[in-house]
Amino acid sequence: xxxxxxxxxxxxxxxxxxxxxxxxxxxxxxxxxxxxxxxxxxxxxxxxxxxxxxxxxxxxxxxxxxxxxxxxxxxxxxxxxxxxxxxxxxxxxxxxxxxxxxxxxxxxxxxxxxxxxxxxxxxxxxxxxxxxxxxxxxxxxxxxxxxxxxxxxxxxxxxxxxxxxxxxxxxxxxxxxxxxxxxxxxxx
Amino acid sequence: xxxxxxxxxxxxxxxxxxxxxxxxxxxxxxxxxxxxxxxxxxxxxxxxxxxxxxxxxxxxxxxxxxxxxxxxxxxxxxxxxxxxxxxxxxxxxxxxxxxxxxxxxxxxxxxxxxxxxxxxxxxxxxxxxxxxxxxxxxxxxxxxxxxxxxxxxxxxxxxxxxxxxxxxxxxxxxxxxxxxxxxxxxxxxxxxxxxxxxxxxxxxxxxxxxxxxxxxxxxxxxxxxxxxxxxxxxxxxxxxxxxxxxxxxxx
Numbered sequence: 001x002x003x004x005x006x007x008x009x010x011x012x013x014x015x016x017x018x019x020x021x022x023x024x025x026x027x028x029x030x031x032x033x034x035x036x037x038x039x040x041x042x043x044x045x046x047x048x049x050x051x052x053x054x055x056x057x058x059x060x061x062x063x064x065x066x067x068x069x070x071x072x073x074x075x076x077x078x079x080x081x082x083x084x085x086x087x088x089x090x091x092x093x094x095x096x097x098x099x100x101x102x103x104x105x106x107x108x109x110x111x112x113x114x115x116x117x118x119x120x121x122x123x124x125x126x127x128x129x130x131x132x133x134x135x136x137x138x139x140x141x142x143x144x145x146x147x148x149x150x151x152x153x154x155x156x157x158x159x160x161x162x163x164x165x166x167x168x169x170x171x172x173x174x175x176x177x178x179x180x181x182x183x184x185x186x187x188x
Numbered sequence: 189x190x191x192x193x194x195x196x197x198x199x200x201x202x203x204x205x206x207x208x209x210x211x212x213x214x215x216x217x218x219x220x221x222x223x224x225x226x227x228x229x230x231x232x233x234x235x236x237x238x239x240x241x242x243x244x245x246x247x248x249x250x251x252x253x254x255x256x257x258x259x260x261x262x263x264x265x266x267x268x269x270x271x272x273x274x275x276x277x278x279x280x281x282x283x284x285x286x287x288x289x290x291x292x293x294x295x296x297x298x299x300x301x302x303x304x305x306x307x308x309x310x311x312x313x314x315x316x317x318x319x320x321x322x323x324x325x326x327x328x329x330x331x332x333x334x335x336x337x338x339x340x341x342x343x344x345x346x347x348x349x350x351x352x353x354x355x356x357x358x359x360x361x362x363x364x365x366x367x368x369x370x371x372x373x374x375x376x377x378x379x380x381x382x383x384x385x386x387x388x389x390x391x392x393x394x395x396x397x398x399x400x401x402x403x404x405x406x407x408x409x410x411x412x413x414x415x416x417x418x419x420x421x422x423x424x425x426x427x428x429x430x431x432x433x434x435x436x437x438x439x
Contacts, residue, residue, distance in 0.1 A: 039425075042327070042424065042425040043425050043426070045327050045425065046326060046327065046423060046425035046426040047426070048325075049324070049325030049326045049327060050325065050326070050426070050428075052325045053324070053325045056325075078327070080325060080327065080330050081325075083323075083330065084325060087323075118328075120328055120329070120330070120332050120359075121328075123330075123331055123332060124330040124331050124332070127330075127331045156355075156357070156394050157357040160336055160355060160357045160394075161334075161357065163319055163336075164319060164321065164331070164334060165321075166321075167321065170321040171321065171322070171323045172323065175433060176322065176418075176430060176431050176432060176433065177430070177431075179416050179418065179431045179433055180418045180419075180429040180430050180431035181429060183365065183367045183379075183381075183416050183418060183431065184365060184418055184419075184420050184429040184431065186365070186367065186379075186381055187363065187365035187381070187420060
C-alpha cells in the first residue's frame with residue numbers, strides 16, 4: 001500500500017495542485033453578462049463620464065487626476081479616460097505624463113480596432129496621433145483610414161476631420177457645458 | 189405670394205400698469221405659455237425665464253431680399269416702421285415696450301420701409317464657417333462630438349436674419365439646435381430659438397439646416413448678438429448635449 005502510494009504520490013500531489021487551478025479557470029469562464037447587467041455597466045460608465053467632464057470643465061485638475069485613478073481601476077480598457085488624463089497633464093504642462101497617458105490610450109484603441117473596426121474609435125485614435133506626432137502624421141493616419149473606408153459618409157467625415165486642429169484650451173469649456181444644458185432643454 | 193396668418197389681438201390683456209400681456213414688463217408665465225402653445229393660440233411674446241418666444245407664423249418670402257424657399261418666423265409684425273419694439277431700451281432705461289410680439293399688420297420686416305435708409309446697422313450679408321472643437325467623455329463619442337457649423341447673418345434695415353446649418357460628420361443621431369441671443373442697451377438678453385419647417389431645404393451635400401430666424405433690432409443701433417449651436421443626443425445610457433458659443437454681431 002505504501003509502495004503503491006509512493007508510486008502514485010507525484011500524481012496525487014499534482015492533482016491536488018491542479019484542482020484549485022482548474023476551479024479558478026472555471027470561475028474565470030463566467031457566464032455571459034445579462035442584458036440588465038450590461039445596462040447597469042453602461043449606466044455607470046455614462047455617469048462616470050459625466051462626472052469627469054464636470055470636474056474637467058471646472059479645471060479642478062487635482063480632483064480630476066484622483067478621480068481618473070478610480071476610473072482606470074473600474075474601466076481599465078477605456079481609452080477615453082486615458083485621453084482625459086493626457087489632456088489634464090497637458091493643461092498642467094506636464095508633457096511626460098501627458099504623452100504617456102495619450103500613448104496608453106492609443107494602445108487601447110489599437111487593440112479595440114484590431115477586434116472591431118469602429119469608425120469612432122479610429123477617429124479618436126487619429127486625433128491622439130495628431131497630439132503626439134503632429135499634423136503630418138495625423139493626415140497620414142486619415143489617408144490610411146480613407147483607404148480602408150469606402151462609404152461616402154465616412155469619406156466626407158474624414159474630409160471634415162482633416163480640418164480639426166488640437167487646441168487644448170478649446171476642450172472642456174465650462175460655458176459650453178452650461179449653455180448646452182440651458183439652451184438644449186428648450187429643444188427637448 | 190406672401191401668406192400671412194393674421195394675429196388676433198382680442199385675447200390680449202393688460203396688467204394694472206397698462207402693459208400688454210406678453211410684453212417685456214408683463215410676460216407670460218411658462219405655464220401660460222405652454223397652455224397657449226398646446227391650444228394653438230400662441231401668438232408670440234415674452235415668457236418668464238425664456239425671453240421672447242416666437243409666434244407660430246409662417247411666411248413665404250416673395251421679395252428678392254430673402255432666400256427663396258426658406259420659411260421664417262416673424263417675431264415683430266408692426267407695419268409702422270417707426271415703432272421700436274425694443275422701446276424699453278430707451279435713454280431713460282424705462283420699460284415702455286408694450287405690445288411687443290403682438291399686433292397685426294404686414295410682414296415686410298421693414299425691409300422696404302423708409303426708415304431703413306437711416307438704419308444705424310451695417311447692411312451685411314455674410315456666411316461664416318467653422319469647427320466646434322468638442323470632446324465628450326461619454327463612451328464611444330470622444331472627439332466625435334466635434335461638428336462643423338455654417339451660419340449666415342444678414343441685416344436689412346433693422347431686421348437681422350440668422351440661419352445655421354451643421355455638418356455632423358458620421359454621427360447622425362444628434363438633434364441639433366441653435367439659439368440666437370440678442371442684447372440691446374440693457375443687460376437683459378433675449379433668446380430667439382432658430383427653427384425650420386419641413387419645406388426648408390439646403391441643397392449643399394453634407395450640410396443639415398438647423399433653422400433660421402428673423403429678429404427686429406432695436407432702433408437705438410446698439411445690439412450685440414451671439415449664436416449658440418449645440419445638440420442633444422440619447423446615448424442609450426443617458427442624454428448628452430454639447431454646444432459652442434459664437435459672437436455674431438458685431439463681429
